[in-house]
Amino acid sequence: MSVARCPASGGELIQGWILGSEKLISCPVDWYSTVEVREGTPLADERPLARAMLKALLARWGYPPTFSQALRIEIDSTIPLAKGMASSTADIAATAVATAHHLGHSLSESELAAQCVALEPTDSTLFRALTLFDHHHAQTQIACAAAPHFDLLVLESPLQLRTADYHRLPRRAALKANAGVMQRAWEKVQSACTRTDASLLGEAATLSAVASQTLLPKPAFAALLALVESCGLYGLTVAHSGSVVGLMLDRRYHDVDYLHWALSQQKLAAHWPQRHLLASVAGGVQASA
Template identity: 55%
Template sequence: MAEARCPASCGELIQGWIAGGEKLISCPIDWYSEVEVREGDAAGDERQLSRRMLNQVIKHFGYRANDLPPLRIECRSTIPIAKGLASSTADIAATAVATARLLRQSLDEATLARLCLQIEPTDSTIFRALTLFDHRHGECCISCHWQPSLDILILESAQTLTTADFHRRVGLSHLQRQAHQLDKSWRQFQLASRSQSLRRLGEAAMLSACASNQYLPKPAFDGLRRVVEQQDLYGINVAHSGTVVGLLFDHRQHDPQQLLARLDTAGILLHYPHQHVTHLVAGGVS
C-alpha cells in the first residue's frame, strides 16, 4: 500500500495570454485530495482519470499489465468538482505519486507534469513553488522563489463549469485581447516576488481577475471589488476557467467572520452559498 496527497487550488493567482501563450500560476490551498493505491479489485466509484494515470505510471516504469496483481485506487477528497478548484489535477497527480511509491519508484516534478499533461490540462499545484506554467502543453515552467503567507476566503457559486466547457465557450481570441493586461499582471507578480509584497501580489491577482471578468463574468464582481477596497483587503483572485472567487486577506488584520457578515449585508452571499476559509500553502505532491 502507498499513499500521496496533492493540494487543491483556489482558482489562479494569474492566468491568461502571457508572453505569447496561455499560462497560469495556480493558488494551492490547504485542502487536499488523498489517494491510496494497494492490491485489490477496483472500487465501484473509481475515478476514470485516476485509473488512466495508474496505467500510465505502470507503463512509464516498464511494467506490463500482467506483471502486477490487480490494484485498487482509493481517493479521499471533499474538493468540489467543476468549480475551478483543481480537483482533477489533485486526484491524478496524487494517484501518479502513490502508484510510483507502490512500485518503489519516484517521480520528479518534470516527469509528473508530463504524465499529467498526457491526460488533461494541468494546474501548477503539482509544483512545490508557485510556478508560471503552460498548463496545456508544458512548454513554460518558471518557478517563484517566494512562499507567501496568505489567507483566502473562497466564495463558491452553485454554478459549475468544466475546463473543457470553458474552452468551448471562450476562444483564444478572447484571451489574446487581454494580453496587455496579463503582461502587466505578470510583471506585478514578479515584482511582488522580488519584494515579497503581499500588497503587490494582490494587485497582480486583481489585474488578472478583472481581465478574466471580461469574458467569464463572476456574479457581484463589482460588489466584491467594493468590499475589497472598503476593508483594505489584498485583492481578489478567481478561477479563470471555473466559478469560484477568492478574497485575499491576512487573518491578523481581518476577521473572516466579519468579512462574511459584510458580504451577507451587501447581498453578495446570495450568489455564493458556500464559503471556505483557507490558507495559501506550498504546492507539490507529498
C-alpha cells in the same frame, strides 16, 4: 501501499496570454486530495482519470496492462468538483506520485506535469513553488521565489463548469487582447515573491480577475471589488475556468466576521452560499509510504 496528497487551488493567481501562449499560476491552499495506491481489487466507483493515470504510468514503466487490475486506488477528498479548485489535478497528481512510490519509481515535477497534461489541462498546484505553467502542454515551467503567505476566503458557487468544457470555448482573441495586462500581472507576481509582498500579489491576482471578466464573468463582480477596496484586502482571485472567487487577506489583521456580514448584507451570499477560510500553502505532491 503508498499515500500521496496534493493541494487544491483557490482559483488562479493569474491566467491569460503570457509569453506567447495561455498560461497560469495556481493558488494552492490547505485543502487536499489524499490518494492511497495498494494491492487489491479496483473499486467500482473510483474516479476514471485516476485509473487512467495509473494505466499511463504502468505503460511508461513497461508493466503489462493486466497489472492494473491488481492495484486499488482510494481517494479521500472533499475538494468541490467542477468549481475551479483543481480537484482533478489534485486527484491525478497524487495518484501518480502514490503509484510511483508503490512501484519503486520516481517522478520529477516536470515528468509529473507532462503525465498530467497528457490527460487534461492541469493546474500548477503540483509544483512546490508558485510556477508559471503552460497547462495544456507543460512546455513552460517558470518557478518564482518563495511566495508571501496570505489567507483566502473562498466563495463557493453552486454552479459547476468542467475545465474541458471551458477550454473548448473560443477564447484566443479575448486572451490576446489582454496580453498587456497579463504581462503586468506576471511582473507583479515575480516582484511580490521577491519582496514577500502579499499586497502586490493581490494586485496581480486582481488584474487577472478583471481581465477574466471578458471570458467567464463572475456575478456581482463590481460589488466584490468594492468590498476588497473598502476592507483593505490584498485582492481577489477567480477560477478562470470555474465558478469560485477568493478574497485575499490576512486573518490576523482583516475582520473575517465583518466580511461574512458584508457579503450577506449586499446579497452576495445568494451567489456564493458556501465559504471556506483557507490558508495559502506551498504546492507540490507530498508522498508517504
